Amino acid sequence: MYKQLKYTFVYSLGVILLPLILVLVGCGNNALDVDVSEIDVELRFRRFEKALFQSDLNNMELEVSRLNSDYGLFFDLFTRRIVSIGGADNPNLAVSLKGFITDPQISEVYEATQLLYPELIQLENSIADAFKYYRYYFPNKYIPEVVTFVSGFNYAIVTTDSTLGIGLESYLGKDSKYYRMLGYPRYKVRNMNSSAIVPDCMRMIASSDYELKDSQKDLLSQMIHEGRILYFTEAMQPNIEDSLVIGFTAAQIQWCWENERNMWTFYLDKDILYSTEHTENIKYIGEGPFTSGFSNESPARTGQWVGWQVVRSYMSSNEVSVKELMEEENLQSILTKSNYKPRK
Template identity: 35%
Template sequence: MKRYLQFFVILGIFIVFSCQEKDKTEVAINAIPVNLEVVRFDDEFANAKPEAIPILKNSFPYLFPEQVPDSVWIMKLTDTLQLELKAEIDKAFPNFKTQEKELITLFKHIKYYVPNYEVPKVVTLVSEVQYDARVVLTDSLLLIGLDNYLGPEHKFYAGMSNYIAKALNKDYMMADVAGAFAKTINKFPRNRTFLSRMVYYGKELWIKDKLLPKATDAEKIGFTPEEMAWAKANEEQMWRYFIEQELLYSTASELDRRFLDPAPFSKFRLELDNETPGRLGRYMGWQIVRAYAKNNPEVSLMELLDMPSDELFKKSNYKPKK
């Protein structure tokens, strides 16, 4: 009985210490100053007169391809689809204050881990539902197509595959921005093994863990809550499948399509496939990276990102829960 009591006392001290460390980190992050400039280009274009097009082109040259004549933009001002898209954006985003606060918090976290990072200017726009480029991040600009965040059941997304439409929700916007940033510091591996690519995506999701501590796991990876529950419940069986099929060190490109690329479901080639969410290989890579980070808390974010996948995997001591 004494031994058990000592164990729980030590465990309690460890939990309290961990919480205190997290609190200190968040206090330090909140103290970081961030000046965020948000420009509602969707508003400026919607309210423009034809004679203002040259002024807009001068202010936003990156949004007006040189080969497109002014007459096209003038027609867009009264285009039915453009007007309807803007009307629906205004319903979903009567203002951008909530998202602006979330972006400031996100950039505070980024600057904590990457102190020299220059916060980009944020420009919101109507992208005509270019869902595969709903967030574009450059050195100085963050472009957000607001018409890609109207909710999965929106009429504009009718006919889309569910695995695409489910992420077209404002709840996933910050995860998209964090993911765009993660790609700027997380190098795609030269090693072509399935393990290396799983760990690459796992690192990207772990960056989201650091930058979005209040986001749900489902929001970070783009799953529904039900899909996340399925992944957690079947983690051990998935891992056993990867081991038994000797997939970890395979360089077969088909594994990307089966387990890493966006898709309606993952392809184990079993009856249960239709129950699965896509991209489960990313989920498994995430758990490997999390295991490593938990066992090596002294390793910095950048040190972890630089670590080869094989080394990280071996030192993670990853063992999925049964």
């Protein structure tokens, strides 16, 4: 019987390394640096893009059967949703798939991913390490199979009940000619590199497993929710820099620390923490070159960053596990119990 998958797609955020001085300023990392040395994780890591692009073009019907047998539900998700050429019920699937992998531009992008990622041992180790922390905090959660793919810049990360998919072409580095050709803004391109892959994966696992309810559309709830997604991400990689967790530059992190109290005062003075207006709230939690209403030196998504600091304060002030944090339904109570005091 076909199993309905829960899937989530996201474009990558990326990273710029943060100076050590700012790492020391950040709070929460030491408490999360738990011992996972005795935790075993059997991670299955497969390169779907190689299996796909090395297909025998003269026998595509057989190749479709092979790929469907080897990759099952992910193959169906890839053809049906990721590249939108139909599923196994499409009588022209073999023809459409051949057209996809022989497209000159797609083929060139595939070759670019293979040059940059001829092997993925370091990535495999980093993801395996992150899943050790995942198992520590969530011992009953399933560890998904990791599958890399190339989709023509459609999606960077795909999560399902059983699979974590990584679109390698979304991590070619900020100088990739393809990003210029596609007209991606600089604030997005700077974040499309290999260092972003694992944080992006962990963010999306959290976002997929713990979705914001329709009733939680006020700005404060969204800030707290995004903040705990970021806290989850650093819990899975407790020794990485804040900039890697949230995808800010070092200068943007510095700006946030220097303006933390100003930002919080702004939210209070404007009386917008309980706003449910999407057009208003997106100014503070959405992507962009900077936060509307703040200076051009500010990063976008400052509301997420503030929410992260509230969650950090909450976790340091209460005996709460990461699992309990993620399962807390009363998001506003997190602020109440956080003893949050923004820095001057």
